[in-house]
């Protein structure tokens with residue numbers, strides 16, 4: 001009995017030893033798992049941190065103030081005066097430096113690696129806009145002309161060489177606001193597969209005081225490097241107005257910018273893969289020097305859309321809208337005599353909103369009628385007939401006058 005119980009004891013001890021070893025192994029295994037899960041947890045924590053961290057805003061320094069703050073142009077648009085965090089190396093900060101602003105845009109928190117043309121970058125360089133010719137309503141003749149003088153020479157320079165003729169270097173588009181000048185320029189750039197550099201002339205004069213001429217030079221340098229390219233000088237009247245008397249320093253600066261532009265236009269070869277498109281709604285006040293041969297030698301009018309144009313623009317802007325069967329686009333075009341392309345776009349948006357407000361999922365003729373009343377009626381419209389757009393327009397005048405201070 002006693003021997004039996006002692007053998008039981010031995011068995012039990014061995015069992016326990018084995019069990020302890022098993023448990024030790026299990027502990028080691030579980031420790032390994034803990035380490036693995038900790039690692040995974042850390043990884044997900046870091047990802048969550050990244051997701052929750054507010055994005056920084058990219059900006060370019062325009063100037064440094066004596067009190068240690070900086071004037072920057074943020075990539076979101078506005079020009080800001082911001083503080084600089086102590087952790088940022090001030091020696092690296094110069095006009096043109098790319099920096100990161102914190103979310104509220106209140107302070108420079110980091111210096112970013114530099115790109116080549118900070119000033120040109122501050123302008124709008126669009127590699128290739130997405131607008132196609134089918135997004136432009138009406139304007140068939142204008143599109144055909146632009147294709148001939150811009151798209152063809154850019155895509156097949158050989159054709160012109162073989163003919164021994166020179167394509168125009170620059171095209172001026174003029175007409176009332178909101179009728180598709182900028183839109184058309186973008187479409188030509190996209191369809192020509194060219195780099196598109198857009199310079200807004202009023203910004204040259206306003207935002208980059210003292211830098212206008214230099215930016216013009218940089219823009220053309222960039223255009224040549226990225227050729228084939230199209231330079232769009234939007235609202236060229238801001239720098240290209242007739243030179244009256246060059247009195248104030250602001251006027252002299254604008255004059256210098258224009259002179260530089262003329263020099264650049266003269267400087268490149270018509271067969272270079274660079275084309276310039278300028279737009280204005282004040283062709284009457286442009287300096288005739290701009291229109292001389294070898295400069296903007298092709299002038300194309302972009303008028304208010306006629307009935308067919310309005311119908312096509314309605315078709316374009318309702319393309320993605322769920323229309324009820326009673327919507328008659330031709331009827332809408334008839335009712336909107338004098339409306340610009342931009343007006344028609346606004347009418348379509350407004351009609352959509354009207355339908356949403358009335359909890360409908362299709363847009364009806366009634367929505368469009370309400371939208372037309374809202375957008376067009378009771379509004380001051382000096383462009384109601386085609387030949388009045390060179391009349392002074394209060395809002396453009398206002399913008400200009402601040403340039404001439």
Ligand SMILES: Nc1ncnc2c1ncn2[C@@H]1O[C@H](COP(=O)(O)OP(=O)(O)OP(=O)(O)O)[C@@H](O)[C@H]1O
Pocket residue numbers: 135136137138139175176177178179180181182183184279280281305313316340341342343345
């Ligand atoms: N012919 C058109 N076809 C389709 N949409 C148009 C047309 N004209 C204008 N639009 C719409 O109106 C908007 C404004 O047009 P755009 O910017 O091209 O006008 P603009 O002639 O350059 O005016 P501005 O002289 O004020 O610069 C376009 O983005 C487009 O949505």
Ligand SMILES: [Mg+2]
Pocket residue numbers: 181182183234235279
């Ligand atoms: Mg425009």
